[in-house]
Amino acid sequence: MDNDALQLRLRDALFADLDQMEGARLYVLVDTVLHDPLAGVPAREKAVTLPISYAGIPSDRRPYLAPLGDIGRDLSLDESLSVAIEQALREEDRREFGRSVCGWVASHATTEILAKRLAERSVMSVTYQRRLFRYWDPRILDLLSWALTSEQRENFFSCVSAWWWLGRDASLRKVIGLESDSLCSSQVVLDDEQLQVMMLAESTNRTLDVLQDMDHASCTSELQQRVARAVRKAVETWELDTQEEQMRYALFGVLIGSEFDAHPLVRGAMLNAKEERRSPLSALDSFTDDWWTSLKVELQGAQLVRDGG
Template identity: 25%
Template sequence: MIVELDHRLFLAQDYAIINPMQVGREAYSDLSPLRLQPKGLERHEHILPLLVDLKSLEAAHRIELLERTLSWAQRHHMPLFSALFSSEHTYAQVFSELLRRTVLQREGGQRVWLRYYDPRVFRHLQWLLDDEQLATLMGSAQTWLGFDPLCRRWHQWTRPNAAKGLYLRLDSEQWQAVSHLEALNRCLRDLAEMGQESGDDIAKRVLEGLLVARRQGLAHFSDAALFALQQLEYGPEFALFPAVALRLQRAREQGISYSSACRGLSNDDLACRSGVA
């Protein structure tokens, strides 16, 4: 749900998360945040998220902070706060539960850093995860706010009314999707810059295109992105178009990029969905 971050909504938020990869220390030096640093990630200290206890601030400070947040959004692509949320739990309790979400364990014991606090990731987790997983991800957070840099608006999500576990666990298909989120967001940014839609329905279709591209052996981002955006335009059977199948084959057998193989590909070629191109 798109919302306006006004005084009433901002003052209802208990905690905030800052991404130090996007925000300089001078912007939050007066907030005394705690770093969400799981054991084993000490060498990444400078890029790990920071938790701010908004409840502990005086009302005047919080109002000034809202003005700072809105001013920051006018001058920067990414927000001052990656997330804002409400919770009845204490600062220590919230810190502990967020710390458990920062690094997840995959099949085989591999530890993976999940950037759930990045709104460009959190928005996709809303449709990648089921209600129980979302409830576990959000923990004690009743609502969660994130800024979409593509539409320049704040979104609010509500925790599902479902049982939540102590640890968030993803299945193999979800992990595969998560591994493509960076590429997905780059594709959505390209669509937005062209004035096209970049909402959840489009995101799901672009992700499917990226996954098909990977199955077709397109490992380089530029090739996978080209294929995914082509499939978005022409439909889920795109890889079966004769002209496309031929170019996919050339890319595999000749060791050239798919982008190079597509040079000279015309709309007339793509209009032919059977036969030989």
């Protein structure tokens, strides 16, 4: 399906959902940290910047909400869909490490109140320090969609009627909110495991970028969780503290098998490298491609036995 046909299908699906929310207004949420791809569209003139209370983000680099008009009289929606598709699919000339067009939000609240509510979610406490939480990026929303409990999800998205964004395959993802201030708190408290997923989200997403560019089905929550677990294991088991090392370890975990480093030869080589104050990953270069292929088949067979296949 070409991008024009995909854009039309997404627009129809979005408005089919919106039709069930009588009186709700539709907005596009844009993050200008990279650039502002909608600077020239009509909706930009009525946009409201999220009043984020965080000194580390300049006022001209804060995300904004722009109200969208009716189809046929406001081309802002079509332009936002076009840019979002290109960024989600990581087309070769548009590959970036983030997304500018984050998604679309429906709400009955005024633009100012909605912007205030969304801004309240943007700061989290980590070891008693305030940290910026760029949850509006679809790459983070993908992780949140399975990392949060149902109760946390209801709380986190309670200020909106619905939130839509594009997955890595340009499919429309959504969360239907309750739009009830009774559940709305300034922050959603994450447990240690959820916090670790968010803190390592950049390594997880950069790994998914590589897999996506290799034509793997990187849009599935199952693969996202496998990568997130592998990145966490890279940190906790092997103390790999650079993003490059975390990504490389996670790629081995996905492409060979999650237990690749449990094989005696691999584990021994990695431990020896660590004792010699070298990166454990440097030991992996001594194994041939044929050997890795054989290990992959062996691990897949073991997985089938465990799964009862």
